[in-house]
Amino acid sequence: MHRTKTNALRNPQKAYKNIDFLNSPDARVVRMVAEFVEPLSRFRHQGIKDTIVFFGSARTKSRRAARKELQFLRQQAARTKTITAGIKRKIRQAETDLLMSQYYEEASELAALVTKWSMRLHKANRFVVCSGGGPGIMEAANRGAKRAGGKSVGLNISLPFEQAPNPYITDELNFEFHYFFMRKFWFVYLAKALVMFPGGFGTLDEIMEVLTLLQTGKIKKKMTVVLYGEDYWKRIINFPEMVRLGVISESDLRLFTFANSPRDAYDYLVKELTANYPYETTMLDIGT
Numbered sequence: 001m002h003r004t005k006t007n008a009l010r011n012p013q014k015a016y017k018n019i020d021f022l023n024s025p026d027a028r029v030v031r032m033v034a035e036f037v038e039p040l041s042r043f044r045h046q047g048i049k050d051t052i053v054f055f056g057s058a059r060t061k062s063r064r065a066a067r068k069e070l071q072f073l074r075q076q077a078a079r080t081k082t083i084t085a086g087i088k089r090k091i092r093q094a095e096t097d098l099l100m101s102q103y104y105e106e107a108s109e110l111a112a113l114v115t116k117w118s119m120r121l122h123k124a125n126r127f128v129v130c131s132g133g134g135p136g137i138m139e140a141a142n143r144g145a146k147r148a149g150g151k152s153v154g155l156n157i158s159l160p161f162e163q164a165p166n167p168y169i170t171d172e173l174n175f176e177f178h179y180f181f182m183r184k185f186w187f188v189y190l191a192k193a194l195v196m197f198p199g200g201f202g203t204l205d206e207i208m209e210v211l212t213l214l215q216t217g218k219i220k221k222k223m224t225v226v227l228y229g230e231d232y233w234k235r236i237i238n239f240p241e242m243v244r245l246g247v248i249s250e251s252d253l254r255l256f257t258f259a260n261s262p263r264d265a266y267d268y269l270v271k272e273l274t275a276n277y278p279y280e281t282t283m284l285d286i287g288t
Contacts, residue, residue: 035182039175043190046172049123050280051130051153051190052114052269054107055206056137056197056228057100058163066101070094103197103229104140110195110228110262111144111152117270119150122282127192127273128153132183133175134163137197142168155183184209192277193224193269195259198232214255215248222276226265230258 021027061069073091077083111129118127129145131138133154145152146168154169157177165174177183187194188210196207207227213219227233242248259265274281 032179032182035177035179036185039186042172042175046151047125048128048151048153048173048190049126050192051128052118053130053187053191053194054111054137054141054197055132055194055199055203056103056107056140057199057203058132058134058136058138059200060104060136060140060198061097061101062104062140063098063101066094066098070098100198103137106228106262107137107140107195107197108144108147110265111141112148113144113262113266114269115145115148115150115152117266119148120284121280122284123280125151126280128173130155130187130190131169132156132187132202133165133169135166137199139166139168142166146170155186157183188213188219191223192221192273193226195226195228195265195269196233197228198236204236211252211255215252224269224272224276225256226259226268227256228259228265230260233258 015021022030070091073087073094077087077091080087114127115129121127128151129141130153131141133142133156138154142152142154143166151170151173152168153173153175154165155175155177156163156165157180165176175186177186184206187206194210196203210219210223210225214223214225239248239253243250243253257268259268270281
């Protein structure tokens, strides 16, 4: 026993194998660096050069799921002699969810369109669909890319309510982050285009951060930004009023454009990416 203790003292554990240390506050900077280097290594091995990022609400349901929930609630109400305020509220929310489900379906369609386009490019793994890895619009984007037969990236984040990665992400490109700022870094660092679907606080945060980086010139590369769902965004953010009050410039409105259908968004993305990155968007000669 004495001999074992002595050997342990003379042969201490290497720092990078010390799990207690790596999970301690003292090693926070090591964990931050790991969330930069490990994804960098994987992206290089997978040959991912750039992405088209899809942002949007994690709460948006597919049309099938939303319709099923609404049907269930209406049947439940029909069986109940007295419809409570709570059931009425749930039905109203389910009706809204069904209305918003159009964005899930359209995000999936757009992701499929850009994936098919990118797979025809002369260079592989260009303009790969990327999402936040969770449910809702994120799931829709990964789902559309998989349906088109292409790869897609999921940059998931560990949250108290345990946001799980959706099942449509390419296994080798399925990431789990602890730090929001490192996840945001990887969203922007590889992106050549971003499509912002209707969303809540997280989506607004991501939109404003990207627009701020573009406005201040911190993003040097050419970046295409599409706000999808013009009616939604104009109700949520009053950009003209911001110009009128002098808190942004008229020219800042040129940092983004609106789109209202998958085809319109697709045509704009392809046009902009082809103009900004002509060499990368050279098409394969497939006889068409």
